[in-house]
Amino acid sequence: MSESLHTVTPLPAQRRPGCPFDPPAELLDARRHGPISRYTHPGGKPGWMITGYDMVRSVLADPRFSSRKELMNVVDFEIPPAPPGEFLLMDEPQHSRYRKPLVGKFTVRRMRLLTERIEQVTADCLDAMEKAGPPTDLVTAFAKPIPTVVICELLGVPYEDRGSFQEQIDTFMGGEASDEELIAAYTATQEYLAGLVAAKRANPTDDVLSELTGSDLTDEELKGISLLLLSAGFDTTANMLSLGTFALLQNPAQLAALRADPALTDQAVEELLRYLSVAKTFWRTALEDVELGGRTIEAGTTVVLSYHTANRDPERFTDPHVLDLRRPYEGHLAFSHGIHQCLGQQLARIEMRVAFRALVDRFPTLRLAVPAEEVVLRPETADIFGVKSLPVTWDKETS
Amino acid sequence: MTTTRLHADRERCIGAGMCALTAPEVFDQDAEDGRVLLLNPEPPAAQRAAVRMAAGVCPSGAITLHEREPGGS
Numbered sequence: 001m002s003e004s005l006h007t008v009t010p011l012p013a014q015r016r017p018g019c020p021f022d023p024p025a026e027l028l029d030a031r032r033h034g035p036i037s038r039y040t041h042p043g044g045k046p047g048w049m050i051t052g053y054d055m056v057r058s059v060l061a062d063p064r065f066s067s068r069k070e071l072m073n074v075v076d077f078e079i080p081p082a083p084p085g086e087f088l089l090m091d092e093p094q095h096s097r098y099r100k101p102l103v104g105k106f107t108v109r110r111m112r113l114l115t116e117r118i119e120q121v122t123a124d125c126l127d128a129m130e131k132a133g134p135p136t137d138l139v140t141a142f143a144k145p146i147p148t149v150v151i152c153e154l155l156g157v158p159y160e161d162r163g164s165f166q167e168q169i170d171t172f173m174g175g176e177a178s179d180e181e182l183i184a185a186y187t188a189t190q191e192y193l194a195g196l197v198a199a200k201r202a203n204p205t206d207d208v209l210s211e212l213t214g215s216d217l218t219d220e221e222l223k224g225i226s227l228l229l230l231s232a233g234f235d236t237t238a239n240m241l242s243l244g245t246f247a248l249l250q251n252p253a254q255l256a257a258l259r260a261d262p263a264l265t266d267q268a269v270e271e272l273l274r275y276l277s278v279a280k281t282f283w284r285t286a287l288e289d290v291e292l293g294g295r296t297i298e299a300g301t302t303v304v305l306s307y308h309t310a311n312r313d314p315e316r317f318t319d320p321h322v323l324d325l326r327r328p329y330e331g332h333l334a335f336s337h338g339i340h341q342c343l344g345q346q347l348a349r350i351e352m353r354v355a356f357r358a359l360v361d362r363f364p365t366l367r368l369a370v371p372a373e374e375v376v377l378r379p380e381t382a383d384i385f386g387v388k389s390l391p392v393t394w395d396k397e398t399s
Numbered sequence: 400m401t402t403t404r405l406h407a408d409r410e411r412c413i414g415a416g417m418c419a420l421t422a423p424e425v426f427d428q429d430a431e432d433g434r435v436l437l438l439n440p441e442p443p444a445a446q447r448a449a450v451r452m453a454a455g456v457c458p459s460g461a462i463t464l465h466e467r468e469p470g471g472s
Contacts (some may be wrong), residue, residue: 104414332453
């Protein structure tokens with residue numbers, strides 16, 4: 001059996017020129033050979049690459065696969081455990097200690113209450129775009145500020161601190177920073193968050209971080225939680241908004257359909273999530289020998305899960321590489337699955353519904369200001385995929 | 400007529416909200432802990448598709464669905 005096993009070259013594989021929305025060819029090729037392939041981690045350690053939808057989903061639901069950072073078996077040196085509070089990289093029961101007090105603050109109902117505020121923030125961005133006139137970079141004018149303002153207000157980061165914080169998160173998430181830059185950004189963020197936690201303890205305000213100071217979580221834990229929520233809140237939605245707009249502009253019939261039918265918005269957001277899967281891969285490490293699709297994943301081996309390729313699985317989705325905003329929603333892995341499924345997904349959904357709707361309504365003639373192949377993409381080393389900038393233009397209203 | 404009986408395991412639930420999003424007439428989330436609240440354990444036929452979807456997309460497998468044919472036990 002193993003002689004027919006497909007092998008994938010180490011990530012980061014590059015996307016094919018002209019196909020900025022599709023997974024790298026190597027991963028699509030791997031899926032054609034089967035849901036699981038042999039894989040060598042960039043650090044040289046042997047592992048597995050899972051590209052089949054059902055198999056990715058079953059690994060994510062399987063407690064025999066761990067999220068613990070220190071168990072990642074991808075490099076020759078020891079990886080330290082996740083800092084207190086960064087529960088994305090922990091298993092139960094530590095994970096629940098942090099996630100539980102947060103869950104009630106991110107429910108469908110509570111996030112819906114933010115709709116009006118998100119509409120206001122979006123309108124402010126669009127007003128500013130209109131006032132400044134075309135062309136503009138949609139990333140800085142629209143995609144970044146909306147989720148940044150919203151997550152900062154929700155968590156309780158003061159307005160005047162947002163700019164510098166966003167720069168540091170960009171350094172973490174951009175995939176291009178040197179080790180020195182990463183350390184400097186990390187240190188500055190830690191210092192900032194320590195001050196913020198202390199300020200909330202001294203003078204609680206009406207926000208999530210202040211509410212959490214009333215729990216038994218320590219300052220170190222609150223710093224870790226805040227960093228996780230801020231970075232997840234900034235970067236993922238921002239990249240969905242900018243890459244999603246790029247995808248819509250490259251699919252004019254789909255964009256026209258969305259513009260013509262507001263009732264399509266919710267479904268359109270789910271399809272963009274599936275199609276783009278900006279959180280493109282994650283990993284798990286086997287705690288014991290696990291049989292998967294006739295292979296044995298040995299204890300201690302790290303498997304890479306390609307959410308993006310799984311969300312393009314032809315066994316799960318008809319014409320998976322077609323962006324079809326009318327596709328009926330039947331679930332996807334863009335927010336992952338299992339106990340670590342995105343805590344902020346209901347917030348992200350509302351942000352995207354409001355922002356895409358308002359953008360297409362406000363600028364009926366929105367288009368790229370440069371040829372599509374000149375749009376600069378993030379490198380594949382970035383955890384979250386996206387565009388670095390999106391130059392757009394439109395016709396000014398003549399009356 | 401087929402009847403649908405639902406069970407929601409609040410211990411397994413991670414509060415992702417997919418059920419409340421997908422079938423809001425059948426599921427809600429507790430305002431405090433965010434975990435699933437079953438509004439109607441025997442949803443009407445009109446809700447069946449939404450309920451099946453909710454059970455299918457639940458990230459923690461907290462929702463189980465028993466469909467009973469007439470005359471079945």
